[in-house]
Amino acid sequence: DIQMTQSPSSLSASVGDRVTITCQASQDINNYLNWYQQKPGKAPKLLIYDASNLETGVPSRFSGSGSGTDFTFTISSLQPEDIATYYCQQYDNLRITFGQGTRLGIK
Amino acid sequence: QVQLQQSGPGLVKPSQTLSLTCAISGDSVSSNSAAWNWIRQSPSRGLEWLGRTYYRSKWFNDYAVSVKSRITINPDTSKNQFSLQLNSVTPEDTAVYYCARDRGVGTTLFDQWGQGTLVTVSS
Numbered sequence: 001d002i003q004m005t006q007s008p009s010s011l012s013a014s015v016g017d018r019v020t021i022t023c024q025a026s027q028d029i030n031n032y033l034n035w036y037q038q039k040p041g042k043a044p045k046l047l048i049y050d051a052s053n054l055e056t057g058v059p060s061r062f063s064g065s066g067s068g069t070d071f072t073f074t075i076s077s078l079q080p081e082d083i084a085t086y087y088c089q090q091y092d093n094l095r096i097t098f099g100q101g102t103r104l105g106i107k
Numbered sequence: 108q109v110q111l112q113q114s115g116p117g118l119v120k121p122s123q124t125l126s127l128t129c130a131i132s133g134d135s136v137s138s139n140s141a142a143w144n145w146i147r148q149s150p151s152r153g154l155e156w157l158g159r160t161y162y163r164s165k166w167f168n169d170y171a172v173s174v175k176s177r178i179t180i181n182p183d184t185s186k187n188q189f190s191l192q193l194n195s196v197t198p199e200d201t202a203v204y205y206c207a208r209d210r211g212v213g214t215t216l217f218d219q220w221g222q223g224t225l226v227t228v229s230s
Contacts, residue, residue, distance in 0.1 A: 032214045043205055043220035044154070050214060087154060091215035094169050098154035 002026050002092050006099030014107045019075040021102045023088035028068050032091040035064055035073045038101075039084045047086075048073065080106060109133035111206050111221035119200075119228050125193040129206030129221050136182045136189055137162045142209040144217065145180060145191045149202035159209065160189055196228045 003026040013019050023033065031051035036044035046055045048064035051071055061076045075082055083106055088099040115127035129143070136143055142161035148154050158170035160180045170178050179192040193200060204226055208219040 034216045036217075043207075043223055044217070045220075046216060046218045049211075049216045049218075055218065089154075089215075089217075091211070096156040096171075096215055098156075100153055 001095050002029060002090060002097060004088055004090055004097055004099040006088055006102055008102060009100065010103040010105070012105040012107045013078050015078055015080060017078045019078050019082075019104065021073045021086055021088075021104075023066075023071045023073070023090075023099050025069045025071075025090055027092075029090045029092050031067045033064075033066065033071045034089045034091075035062075036087045036089060037082075037084045038087065044087060078104075078106075109208060109219045111208065111219055113204070113206055113221040113224045115224055115226075117225055117227060119196055119226060120230050121197055121228055122195055125191070125196050125200060125204075125226055125228075127191045127204055127206070127224055127226070128188055129190070130186065130188040131208075132187075134208065134219075136160075136187050137184055139163060140210065140212070142211075142215075143180075143182070143189045144207045144209055146205045146207055146217070147200075147202040148205065148223075151199075152202070155202075157191070157193075161209075198228045200226070201228045202226060 005024045033051045035048040038044040052064045063074045085101045085103045087101050110132045112130045119125045142159045144159040145157040158180050177194045182189045203223045206221040207217040
């Protein structure tokens with residue numbers, strides 16, 4: 001199975017900061033990588049699909065990049081409502097796996 | 108606007124069957140461009156995809172290897188919903204269970220989710 005290594009597991013940043021989260025796959029997954037945001041007590045919400053496509057209605061401060069095995073998720077200017085846990089998710093021939101999550105807090 | 112509404116018991120005894128239902132509004136379980144999934148989340152296992160059902164001229168099911176021997180996902184076209192049955196549950200099956208729509212073509216992305224159901228396996 002493809003393993004996803006997401007880092008960091010947690011981080012704190014100030015409002016307005018640029019925030020970056022990475023996800024590394026144990027083998028090439030092309031661009032089959034999605035990013036989700038989950039707030040406490042809620043279901044995950046799709047933000048970025050196929051590595052770099054912004055889901056409709058998602059603010060443009062969120063972005064994604066990468067292909068192959070290395071992927072990056074960026075918040076260009078952190079807002080208070082972005083406090084959440086973020087997950088990557090990959091798809092490889094029915095082996096659908098999620099990263100372990102990055103808990104994002106405000107300094 | 109697509110909405111997924113989950114229902115089912117929050118407490119199941121060990122060795123019994125966990126059963127949940129996900130009612131769909133704003134889309135069709137028989138859609139040729141969507142797949143209907145069950146995903147669970149626990150502190151020990153994180154987010155774990157369990158399986159899906161979808162219609163492409165006929166019905167298909169795919170299941171995660173970890174639960175393949177115990178899981179059934181069925182569509183119900185008369186009620187526009189789909190269900191999850193997980194047999195022989197143990198305390199390790201305690202989790203929040205989500206239904207979710209996958210609208211991916213050639214890939215998998217979950218763009219609509221149910222509200223989640225906490226299922227506790229305990230006697």
